[in-house]
Amino acid sequence: DLVLTQTPLSLSVTPGQPASISCKSSESLLHSDGKTYLYWYLQKPGQPPRLLISEVSSRFSGVPDRFSGSGSGTYFTLKISRVEAEDVGVYHCMQSIELPITFGQGTRLEIK
Amino acid sequence: EVQLVQSGGGLVQPGGSLRLSCEASGFSFSSYWMSWVRQTPGKGLEWVANVRQEGSEKYYVDSVKGRFTISRDDTKNSLYLQMNSLRVEDTAVYYCATLPGWWGQGTLVTVSS
Numbered sequence: 001d002l003v004l005t006q007t008p009l010s011l012s013v014t015p016g017q018p019a020s021i022s023c024k025s026s027e028s029l030l031h032s033d034g035k036t037y038l039y040w041y042l043q044k045p046g047q048p049p050r051l052l053i054s055e056v057s058s059r060f061s062g063v064p065d066r067f068s069g070s071g072s073g074t075y076f077t078l079k080i081s082r083v084e085a086e087d088v089g090v091y092h093c094m095q096s097i098e099l100p101i102t103f104g105q106g107t108r109l110e111i112k
Numbered sequence: 113e114v115q116l117v118q119s120g121g122g123l124v125q126p127g128g129s130l131r132l133s134c135e136a137s138g139f140s141f142s143s144y145w146m147s148w149v150r151q152t153p154g155k156g157l158e159w160v161a162n163v164r165q166e167g168s169e170k171y172y173v174d175s176v177k178g179r180f181t182i183s184r185d186d187t188k189n190s191l192y193l194q195m196n197s198l199r200v201e202d203t204a205v206y207y208c209a210t211l212p213g214w215w216g217q218g219t220l221v222t223v224s225s
Contacts, residue, residue: 039212048207048215049157060213092157096211100173101147101159 002027004093006104013083014112021107023093025074030097037097040069040078043106044089052091053078085111114138114214121206121219128198128223134191134208134216142166142186147211148193150204151218158204161193162211176202198223 003026013019029038036056041049051060053069056076066081080087088111093104120132132148147162161172161182170182181194191208203223208216 048209048218050215051213054212094157094212099159099162099171101162101211103157103159106156 001100002095002098002102004095004102004104006091006093006107008107009105010108010110012110012112013080015085016082019080019083019087019109021078021091021093021109023071023076023078023104025076025095027098028073029076029095030073036072037095038069038071038076039094039096040067041092041094042087042089043092049092083109083111087111116208116210116214116216118206118208118216118219121221123222123224124198125225126198126200126223129194129196130198130221132193132195132206132208132219132221136189136191136210139210139214141189144210146182146184146191147209148182148191149207149209149211149215150202150221151207152204159211160206163191195221200224 005024007022029036038056040053042052043049052063052067056071057069068079070077090106090108092106115137117135124130145162145164148160150160151157163170163182163184167184179197183192200223205218205220207218
């Protein structure tokens with residue numbers, strides 16, 4: 001199975017400061033159709049995951065522009081330009097280039 | 113507004129069965145692949161199964177093959193997961209989802225004697 005490894009597993013950020021989370025894949029997520037099937041989610045306590053970023057860098061509907069995604073092949077990054085209190089929760093990356101669909105371990109973000 | 117409203121779940125003994133349901137609204141359900149994903153504190157998020165439009169293709173994670181069956185009824189905008197021969201390790205919160213986009217609220221399945 002394709003393995004996604006997130007780093008760090010937790011981070012504490014002062015409001016207004018940037019944050020960055022990495023997701024490394026055991027195989028390339030670039031499909032022959034030219035798309036890269038890597039996604040980012042934020043999950044708040046007691047809630048389902050909420051899609052933030054599709055296909056590496058496309059913000060989903062309603063996602064603030066302080067969230068951005070980048071990367072290619074096997075290495076991807078989610079960046080928050082200025083962390084706000086509402087950004088706390090667990091961030092997950094997910095790949096769907098092959099079955100089984102797999103997720104990273106999750107990265108917990110807290111506010112200092 | 114897109115909604116995926118789940119029902120079913122609960123406490124069941126090992127070896128027992130449960131059926132989860134997920135009713136969709138606010139989008140063209142019949143046009144989407146649909147999935148079930150589960151979450152445990154220990155293993156995180158785990159994709160369980162998905163089904164193509166019209167139910168023409170179905171795929172499962174190895175650990176549930178032969179025990180779980182995913183199905184859909186496009187006339188009712190509904191997705192189902194029939195879970196048989198349940199094991200303690202199937203205990204999790206189960207979500208229906210139109211991966212990657214929209215997720216249901218989740219339903220807890222507890223397998224315990």
